[in-house]
Every structure is written in structure tokens, then in C-alpha cells.
Amino acid sequence: MTTLVPLLVVGPLLAAALALAARSLGRLRDAITLITLFGVALGALILVLSVNRSGPVVVRLGGWHPELGIVLVADLFAALVLLSATATVLAVEVFSIGQRKTVWAASPDLVGPLLLVLTGGVSLAFLTGDLFTLFVAFELILVSSYVLLTHQGRSGQVRSGMSYVVMNLFASTLFLFGLAFVYASTGTVNMALLSERVPELSSGTQLGLGLWFFVVFGTKAAAFPLFSWLPDSYPTAPTTITAVFAGLLTKVGVYSLIRFHTLTRMDELGPIVLIVAGATMLVGVLGALAQNDVKRILSFHIISQIGYMLMGLGLFTVAGVAGAVLFLVHHIPTKTLLFLVGGMIEDEYGTSDLDKAGGLAARRPILGLLFAIPAMSLAGLPPFSGFVAKLSLIRAGIEAQSTLIVIVALVVSALTLLSMVKIWLGVFWGVDPRDEPTELSSPQARMLMTSATGAAIVGTLLVAVLAGPLWDMSLAAAESLLDPSGYATEVLR
Amino acid sequence: MIRSTSPVAELGVRAATPPALMVGMFLFFAGHNRPGGGFAAGLIIGAVVALRWMVGLRTTVVPSQLMAAGIVIVAGVALAPVLFGSVVLDQAVWSTSLPVLGKVKAGSAAIFDIGVSAIVVGLVIAVIDGLSPATTSAPEGQSS
Numbered sequence A: 001m002t003t004l005v006p007l008l009v010v011g012p013l014l015a016a017a018l019a020l021a022a023r024s025l026g027r028l029r030d031a032i033t034l035i036t037l038f039g040v041a042l043g044a045l046i047l048v049l050s051v052n053r054s055g056p057v058v059v060r061l062g063g064w065h066p067e068l069g070i071v072l073v074a075d076l077f078a079a080l081v082l083l084s085a086t087a088t089v090l091a092v093e094v095f096s097i098g099q100r101k102t103v104w105a106a107s108p109d110l111v112g113p114l115l116l117v118l119t120g121g122v123s124l125a126f127l128t129g130d131l132f133t134l135f136v137a138f139e140l141i142l143v144s145s146y147v148l149l150t151h152q153g154r155s156g157q158v159r160s161g162m163s164y165v166v167m168n169l170f171a172s173t174l175f176l177f178g179l180a181f182v183y184a185s186t187g188t189v190n191m192a193l194l195s196e197r198v199p200e201l202s203s204g205t206q207l208g209l210g211l212w213f214f215v216v217f218g219t220k221a222a223a224f225p226l227f228s229w230l231p232d233s234y235p236t237a238p239t240t241i242t243a244v245f246a247g248l249l250t251k252v253g254v255y256s257l258i259r260f261h262t263l264t265r266m267d268e269l270g271p272i273v274l275i276v277a278g279a280t281m282l283v284g285v286l287g288a289l290a291q292n293d294v295k296r297i298l299s300f301h302i303i304s305q306i307g308y309m310l311m312g313l314g315l316f317t318v319a320g321v322a323g324a325v326l327f328l329v330h331h332i333p334t335k336t337l338l339f340l341v342g343g344m345i346e347d348e349y350g351t352s353d354l355d356k357a358g359g360l361a362a363r364r365p366i367l368g369l370l371f372a373i374p375a376m377s378l379a380g381l382p383p384f385s386g387f388v389a390k391l392s393l394i395r396a397g398i399e400a401q402s403t404l405i406v407i408v409a410l411v412v413s414a415l416t417l418l419s420m421v422k423i424w425l426g427v428f429w430g431v432d433p434r435d436e437p438t439e440l441s442s443p444q445a446r447m448l449m450t451s452a453t454g455a456a457i458v459g460t461l462l463v464a465v466l467a468g469p470l471w472d473m474s475l476a477a478a479e480s481l482l483d484p485s486g487y488a489t490e491v492l493r
Numbered sequence B: 001m002i003r004s005t006s007p008v009a010e011l012g013v014r015a016a017t018p019p020a021l022m023v024g025m026f027l028f029f030a031g032h033n034r035p036g037g038g039f040a041a042g043l044i045i046g047a048v049v050a051l052r053w054m055v056g057l058r059t060t061v062v063p064s065q066l067m068a069a070g071i072v073i074v075a076g077v078a079l080a081p082v083l084f085g086s087v088v089l090d091q092a093v094w095s096t097s098l099p100v101l102g103k104v105k106a107g108s109a110a111i112f113d114i115g116v117s118a119i120v121v122g123l124v125i126a127v128i129d130g131l132s133p134a135t136t137s138a139p140e141g142q143s144s
Helices: A004-021 A026-054 A076-099 A108-129 A131-150 A155-186 A191-202 A201-220 A229-236 A239-263 A267-290 A294-314 A316-351 A365-379 A383-398 A401-426 A442-463 A467-482 A485-492 B009-032 B038-054 B063-083 B109-132
Strands: A057-060 A070-073 B095-098 B102-109
Touching: A004 A026, A004 A057, A004 A070, A004 A108, A004 A191, A004 B063, A004 B095, A026 A057, A026 A076, A026 A467, A057 B102, A070 A076, A070 A485, A076 A108, A076 A239, A076 A316, A076 A442, A076 A467, A076 B102, A108 A131, A108 A239, A131 A155, A131 A239, A155 A191, A155 A201, A155 A229, A155 A267, A191 A201, A191 A485, A191 B102, A191 B109, A201 A239, A201 A267, A229 A239, A229 A294, A239 A294, A239 A316, A239 A467, A267 A401, A294 A383, A294 A442, A316 A365, A316 A383, A316 A467, A316 B095, A365 A383, A365 A401, A365 A442, A383 A401, A383 A442, A383 A467, A442 A467, A485 B109, B009 B038, B009 B109, B063 B109, B102 B109
Parallel strands: none
Antiparallel strands: A057 A070, B095 B102
């Protein structure tokens, strides 16, 4: 295990180098990318099982003590989210190989290597045990995402890529300042040591640090009010890129938020987090209702879903944080899937504008099914994974007697369903506005895209089927998050 | 581009190259115990490449291959200790006495730093390549 954990970070980066060197040899490059992503997902699965059975894995890089060196910590929370994320990237890579035959494809010799760099960065963000390495992981993710977002060089992409870059650089700068504050006040950036030292600080300093990092990670997570860069930039990128971003990037922010604020016992911030959570949910879903384009509607949904995860954190109870963990695990694949289906709709009509589409259910019933399942799951209808996650959050809210946020969450759920119905009416029902449908992609490419999406949907259904054990794991993860002394002893031992 | 108009600039950059590379080398070796290191050295060398490009002295290095080599070196050094039954990123240190230099210490961390420098230099060249008028293609029409 002590070899597997660093391998999950170094492996994708090494493979990225090999894929970069072999980027003109298409097959070899694809083989390297696919095998690595498969290996990383498999490794994450092994990690989840091992951590669940025998506790967290702590790796001291170079053998240095946590006071001096870097540690990688794979606890249940990290392992679960990592599995969800890496399995999703794997599905997207298969999809992107299929999509290559269409006009929408992202440049293949860039996407393979950069997707691997992104995966390495995401693994590092989930597994790292100190704040500075988290910053490095964020930069790794951002650098690769800048290129992925704008590499086609279309005018709209470059324009909205600018706001993405500026917003994220702003957050990164604040992050660096925050690191300086943390180091100045505690003398360490190791999270285990922080969990011991931050509660000893004066309450004003604690609150300041908590709020500062809430802004930093909140911006990365696209929480209210710093969310507008997301729906502006995401829809312009090629589908596969948007899908990966939608599933992973904001979620790294949420993950860091949950990790930092539970470890340093920021319970006092609970009410503020809840207010931001409610506002994020509402603004996101209202934005979605106002849009008239599949990809833009879905982008706004990301924001509203972030609100649910923040709600779980804001309650600062075991049930609430467990709900947030489960929501995170469910959300990553589901959201990505919806974007993949959105990409296939775009491939069908040449646009993702609702007004220019229609009647797809009759022509491609399978595509309808592929859209309906994750859409209903996202809205929170039983028996899908979203229902399990939302139910646990609502119950936690009621237990904590936070009635207002529960009402907001329920209303937003209904509105989410409404906006999904809007896509359904616009794209799948009605008549095709075109006189004669043109085939934009070959059946073979469609087949590959459909099967990648289908396989991933089976994965999200598994989340619902395995809801029992997953909930137990989320509870265990939440318990250890809210009682960080166990984490600290494990790391510092 | 100032190449065609100013031989002075070209000559100046040519003359500045060796000392600038010396500074880079110094930072590279200083980095083991003092401020500096592979990253800073890579930036200096990258700056040299950028300066030379300004006066028309192009490199023929393929940036992606240089970056790939850098990552392979870094990952290789990071993972090598596992083969000897140690933890990832552990390092080996050799020390010996040489006639003129006295006691010399060398660690496998230096190889790691070479990889870091290669990545940085590769990135700088890639950026210059991307910005150079010869390779920049006109943006595609009005698509968004």
C-alpha cells in the first residue's frame, strides 16, 4: 500500500510524459493513456477496499517526519472520492476516442497527455497531507486545464478562458497568502499538525483563517457569489473537456473545503457556510432555468449542486458531512455523464441550442435513456444515486433542525427537475426542426461514445445499488473527519 | 523581431549567453543547501533561450520531448528507491574526496533537479514556440 499511494500520483504524470513523447503515434499514445487511467482507477478501488478494512495509509515521502517533509494520507474520504474521480476520467477517455471521428473532437495529441497530468494533479489534491502540496496540486490541475480549455483557439474559448484564468489565478494568489498566514500563526502547513495547533489559536485568528480559506476554496468550487467564471467558460470547451471539468475541478475545491474546515474544527463557520450553500443552490438553479442551451443549463446545475455539498459541510454533524461525502461520490460521475450526453446531442444537431433541436427520442431512443437516467438521478428521484445522497442530506438537515436550508434544498430539487424537463421537451420530444437530418458522425464513433456513456451509467446505478455499504463508508469517513485526533495520531505516529 | 536591424543586439546576446548559463549552473548546484535549485536554474536557462530567440537565434530542441524527458527523469528518481525497498522520493547521498575540490557530496536529488530544469526549459521553449508568428495560426472565424 505504501507504494500504491504515491504511484497513483506519479504514475499518471510518468504516463503523461510517455504519451507526450509518443503523441504522433496515435495508437501507442491512446494505449498508454487508457492503460494508465484503467490502472489508476483499479488502484483507487484497491485503496478503498484496503482502507475500509485496515484503516488509513500514511506515506512519508523520502522518509521525512511530517514536521519537515511531505506526507500522503489516504483515508476513507480521500480514497472514495479518488475512486469516483478516476473511474469517471477513464469513461471520458473512451468517449473522447469515439468522439475523435466527429467535428467536435478536441485535439487528440494534446488531450491524452493533459488528461493524465490532470488526473495526477487530482490524485495529489485528494491524497496530500499538507496544504502547500495541495497548492501545488491545484496549480498542476489549473495549468493543464488552461490548455485543455483554450487549445482549439476559437475566439469564444479564448475570451471566456480569460475569465477562467483570471478568476483562478486570483484564488491561487489568495491561497498563497493564506498559506503564509497559516505558517506565520502555527509554524506548519501539515494538516495533521494544523488540526492540533489551529484550535489553540485565538478565536479571532481561527475565524480569520477559516474565512480566508473558505473564500479560496469557495472560488475554486464556484460557490456563491464567485461562480460566474464557470458557466461562462465551461460550455465553450470541447465536450470531453467540459465533462471532465464538470466532474472534477469544482469538486476538488469542495473536497479541500471539507478537508480543511473539518480538520481545523471550524464549526463556528457553520451558519455562514449554510447561507452560502443556500444562495449557491438557488442562484445555480435559477440560472439554469433561464438558459436555453443544453451545455449552459448543465453548467449552471454544477453550481447548484455545489450548494448541496456545502450544505452537508455547513451542518457540521456526522450525518451532514457523510451526506456531503456521498453526494460528492455520486455527483462526479453523474454530472460528467450528463455532459457526455450533451455532447452527443450537439453531435446530432450541430448545436446544443434547445430551439434548434427536437424529436430525438423517436430517432435515438437509447440516447433518450442515457439522458433520462442521470437527469433523474441529478434531480434526486428514487431509485437513483442522487436520491440516496439528497435524502441523507435532507435527513441530516432535519436532525440538525436547520429548517430553512432543508426547505431551500427541496425547492431547488424541484426546480432542478423542471430544468431537466426543459431539456427533455426541447431536445427529445416535439418535431425535428431540420428538413432532413444529416449524419454528422459515423455509426462506429457513435457506438463507442454510447457504450462509454452506457458503461458509466451502469457505474452510477451501482452507487444506488451499493448505497448501503457506501453510506456506511461515508459515515465512517465523516466520523473521522469530524474527530481529527484520529487522523493526527495516524499521521504523526 | 530585431534581428535584421541590430547586429549589436545579436552580438550582445551571444556574449551574454555563457555567463548567464554560468549563473544558471551556480543556482543549480547552490540549490542543494541554499536558495536556488533546478527550478530557478531552469528559469535562467529558459530566459537565455528566450533572449536568443529575440535576436533570431532559434533552438532546434522539440519542447514536448524535452518536457517528456524531464518528467521521466523526475518520476524515475522518485520511484527508484522503491526498487531498493525504500519509500518513494528517498534519496541516496555519496561523498568522496577529490584532489582539488576537497570533500564532494553528491545526492540523487541532483538528478531529480536535472529533470525539473528540463521541464522548465521545455515549457519556456513551448511558450515561445506558441507565441512565435511562424507557428501561430489565425483564429478560426466566428465560432464560439
